[in-house]
Structures are given as structure tokens and as C-alpha cells.
Amino acid sequence: MNRSVDYRKRGQAVWLDSISAGMIATGELAKRIEAGAIYGVTSNPTIFGMAIAKGGGDYEARIAQLAEDEKDVLEIYDELTRGDIAAGADLFAAQHAANVEDGWISLEVLPSLAFDIDRTVAEATRLHNLLGRPNVFIKVPATPAGCVAFRTLIGAGISVNVTLMFNRKHYRDVARAYQDGIAAFVASGGDPATVSSVASFFVSRLDTLVDKLLAEKAQGAPAPLRARLDALRGKAALANAKVVYQDYLSTFGTESWKALAAKGARVQRPLWASTGTKDPAYSDLLYVENLVGPDTVNTIPAKTLEALLDHGRDLGDTVLEGVEEAHRTLDELKELGLDVEQLGEKLLAEGLVSFEKSYDELLGVIEERRRAALLESARTVKIKT
Numbered sequence: 227m228n229r230s231v232d233y234r235k236r237g238q239a240v241w242l243d244s245i246s247a248g249m250i251a252t253g254e255l256a257k258r259i260e261a262g263a264i265y266g267v268t269s270n271p272t273i274f275g276m277a278i279a280k281g282g283g284d285y286e287a288r289i290a291q292l293a294e295d296e297k298d299v300l301e302i303y304d305e306l307t308r309g310d311i312a313a314g315a316d317l318f319a320a321q322h323a324a325n326v327e328d329g330w331i332s333l334e335v336l337p338s339l340a341f342d343i344d345r346t347v348a349e350a351t352r353l354h355n356l357l358g359r360p361n362v363f364i365k366v367p368a369t370p371a372g373c374v375a376f377r378t379l380i381g382a383g384i385s386v387n388v389t390l391m392f393n394r395k396h397y398r399d400v401a402r403a404y405q406d407g408i409a410a411f412v413a414s415g416g417d418p419a420t421v422s423s424v425a426s427f428f429v430s431r432l433d434t435l436v437d438k439l440l441a442e443k444a445q446g447a448p449a450p451l452r453a454r455l456d457a458l459r460g461k462a463a464l465a466n467a468k469v470v471y472q473d474y475l476s477t478f479g480t481e482s483w484k485a486l487a488a489k490g491a492r493v494q495r496p497l498w499a500s501t502g503t504k505d506p507a508y509s510d511l512l513y514v515e516n517l518v519g520p521d522t523v524n525t526i527p528a529k530t531l532e533a534l535l536d537h538g539r540d541l542g543d544t545v546l547e548g549v550e551e552a553h554r555t556l557d558e559l560k561e562l563g564l565d566v567e568q569l570g571e572k573l574l575a576e577g578l579v580s581f582e583k584s585y586d587e588l589l590g591v592i593e594e595r596r597r598a599a600l601l602e603s604a605r606t607v608k609i610k611t
Contacts, residue, residue: 229538230531231262236543237520239328240534241266243499243527246277247284247306250313259317259329263535266330267314268387268426268499268525270365271337271581274307275588289592290599299593306592307333308356315359322361326422327495332387333357334365337582346375354384363387363424367578368396373403380407380423383416389426389499390577393570397470397496400425401477404494408486419490424497424523427470429513431573432566433463434504439564455562460508462559464516465552466566471496471519471545497523502530511538519545 230240242255242264249255258264278285285306292302311333322329333353339346350364365387366372366379372388379386380403388400404425408418437459444455477483478493487493501513501524509515510533514524522545526534556566 228262229534229540230264232540233518233524234262234265236518236540238518238522238524239265239495240531241268241330241497241523241525242531243268243502243525244273244277245269245310245314245331246280247288247310247313248277250310250317251284255314256317258531259321263531265321265328266318266332266523266525268332268365268497269307269311270334270389271585271588274310275584275591277310278306278588279591286595286599289595290603293596293599294603299589299596302592302596303589308353311362312357312359315357315362318361319359327492329361330363330387330422330424331361332363332365334389334581337367337578337585340367340369340578341371343371343375343378346372347378350375350379350384350386351382363422365389365426368400368574369578370399373399376400376423377403377407377410380404380421381410381414383411383421385422387424387426387497390574390581391425391427391570392432392573392577393466393567394470394473395567396570396574397425397427397473398477401474401494405477405483405486408491412486412489412491417490418486419492422492423494425474425494426497426499426525427467428500428573428577429463429467429498429517430500430502430504431463431577432466432569433460433508435569435573436462436559436564436566437505440562443562454558458555458559458562460505460512461555462564462566463513465555466570467496467498467513467517468545468547468549468552469556471517471522472549474521493521495521495523497525499525501525502527515539515541516544519543 233240245267292305311331314331318329335346335349339349353364363385366376367390368388376386376388391397404423412418440455440459444452474496498517503510503512514534
């Protein structure tokens with residue numbers, strides 16, 4: 227049984243939400259690709275932070291060498307992350323050549339650029355040019371500035387993974403920017419078939435927040451209201467994602483999009499992110515089995531991938547099921563004072579802060595090891611002399 231293969235036949239690509247030098251050096255990543263377990267990889271500052279903080283692979287040696295080459299902490303970060311992404315992209319090259327929708331890997335622009343259009347465009351362009359591989363997405367956050375930068379990058383023929391979407395407004399803004407960018411690229415003489423994008427829509431974090439707020443409202447509430455609140459636990463995230471998928475179908479079903487598609491443009495696939503289950507009371511595959519469908523991606527942590535391969539079920543195109551119920555769930559939450567659109571803005575802000583914190587912590591680790599490597603090098607030289 228390989229549920230990843232089953233899902234791929236339905237049009238969904240399972241990606242791994244993890245990358246490290248160790249996974250590459252040991253052959254772990256190559257084995258997962260060859261087995262058809264994964265069809266892409268995503269990364270972010272938190273993922274790189276965990277990988278580099280744990281050491282292993284050749285991080286220590288690479289940091290030491292770069293330190294001796296007089297690289298500063300930002301240059302070392304840049305070299306380490308680009309090195310892993312380039313190596314990962316090369317491992318996925320054959321898969322990508324067989325199907326252009328598969329074999330993608332993503333590298334994020336610096337979190338500090340989330341509100342700076344020009345610097346985001348410049349940094350994304352720099353990374354794209356340096357990596358020079360057709361199966362690399364540059365990740366840009368779905369802030370208002372990020373959406374403008376994203377449109378510009380697509381218009382320049384650069385493939386982008388837009389991240390940190392939490393509500394329908396985020397998705398609609400990103401989908402509109404993608405179509406505008408493709409139209410601009412075509413108008414400039416570009417071939418739209420050479421450009422790709424995914425829209426990373428975060429799932430489980432909404433349930434974590436909504437469940438907490440529901441529990442707060444239930445405290446001291448009358449029994450009927452408490453029962454109503456309890457019945458909504460664990461339902462917001464899937465409802466939100468399923469409604470957004472309907473937005474995807476309508477957005478890419480317009481005549482204007484069909485005209486671009488006739489010229490070779492590819493749809494921007496919704497990518498379900500943050501799909502590891504946080505609450506142990508819920509199924510470990512809650513946000514995987516229930517969001518399968520055509521033209522989608524689900525990027526999952528290693529633990530969730532193992533669960534999928536071990537006991538995952540193929541329940542059909544589940545993202546298309548229960549849509550009316552999803553709308554009712556979101557409407558009821560709003561009636562109770564929990565507007566998912568407003569909560570999505572809160573989650574975006576928190577996500578940006580979280581990634582910037584992870585980035586700062588990662589730079590701290592790299593700087594500590596850079597200094598340690600220089601001290602060790604100086605000590606070795608002194609002993610020899």
C-alpha cells in the first residue's frame with residue numbers, strides 16, 4: 227500500500243514538510259522519492275532552524291569552512307540553505323522531468339522582507355538566478371506587499387510558492403495576483419507553460435485557535451450553548467479549506483482564465499500546509515484524508531507521512547465533500563462571534579512573527595558555531611606553531 231501513489235492518481239501530490247543535509251547525505255530523501263512516497267518538499271526558517279541546530283550531516287564542516295572563508299552569519303545562512311535546496315532539487319530532477327507538476331522544492335525569502343515589495347522582488351530574483359533550477363519555488367508570504375511582489379515575480383517568469391494564507395481573502399488576493407501576473411507575462415511575450423505556482427493555505431492552526439476560543443466561551447455557558455460550542459470543535463479548519471477549494475474552482479473556471487490556459491498557463495494549485503494534527507484527540511490524518519482532490523498538494527511532516535503510509539485511507543475526492551456543511555460551520559462560528567476571516571488575519575500576523583523568531587534563533591545558532599569554528603582554527607594554528 228502506498229497512499230501517496232493513490233492520492234497522486236486522484237490529482238493530489240504529497241510533499242514532505244522537511245529538508246536537511248542529513249536527509250540528503252544518508253539517501254533518505256532519495257529513497258522517499260524513488261518509492262513514490264513524496265512528490266516535493268517545502269522548507270521555511272523553522273525547518274532549517276531545527277535541522278541546523280541538531281547538527282549532523284555536514285553542517286558543522288560547512289560552517290567551519292565558510293567561517294574560515296571569512297563569511298559572515300548572513301552569508302553562511304544563505305550558503306547553507308541554498309546548498310540544501312539545490313541538492314534537493316537535483317534529487318527531484320527526474321521526477322520533475324517526467325511531470326512538470328512534480329518534483330518541486332521551496333526556499334523562502336527572508337521573513338524580515340514581508341512588508342517590503344522591492345526588496346522581496348530583488349531577493350526572490352537573486353535566489354531564483356543563483357539556484358538556476360526549473361523545479362525551485364521561491365516562497366513569498368501572502369501579505370499585501372507579498373501579493374504585489376508575487377504578481378511582479380510571476381510577470382517576470384519566476385515560479386513562486388505563496389505562503390501563510392489563512393482565510394478566503396488571502397486566497398482570493400493571491401489567486402487574482404497569479405492570474406494578473408500570468409497575463410502580464412503572456413503580454414510581454416513569455417511562455418506561461420514555463421511558470422508555476424502553488425498557494426499554501428494553512429489548515430490545522432485555525433482549529434488550534436478556534437478550539438481554544440470555543441473552550442473559553444463554553445466556560446460557564448448554559449448547557450445548550452455549551453453543547454453547541456463543543457460540537458464545533460475540530461471543524462473550522464476543514465470547513466475553511468473546503469470552501470477555499472470551491473473558490474479555487476470558480477476562480478480558475480472563468481473565461482478569462484480559460485483563455486490563458488489555452489496559451490499554456492497552468493492553474494495555481496492549492497497547497498494544504500500545517501496539516502500535522504496538533505490535538506491528540508483527533509485523527510493523526512484528519513487534515514490529510516479529508517482534503518484529497520484534483521490539482522492539490524498536501525505538504526506534511528515526516529511523522530504524518532509515516533502515518534499516511536502505515537494506515538492512511540483513500541476515501542475519494544474528499545475535498546469536494548461536505549461543502550454545504552462547511553459553509554454552515556463557518557456561518558455558525560461567525561454567529562457565535564468567531565469570524566474565521568478576522569481570525570485569519572491574526573494567524574497571518576502570528577505566523578510572520580513565528581518565522582522571524584525562528585530565523586533570528588537560527589542566525590544565533592550559526593553565529594555561535596561560526597565563532598567556535600574560528601576559535602578552534604586559531605587554537606589549532608597556535609598548537610602547530
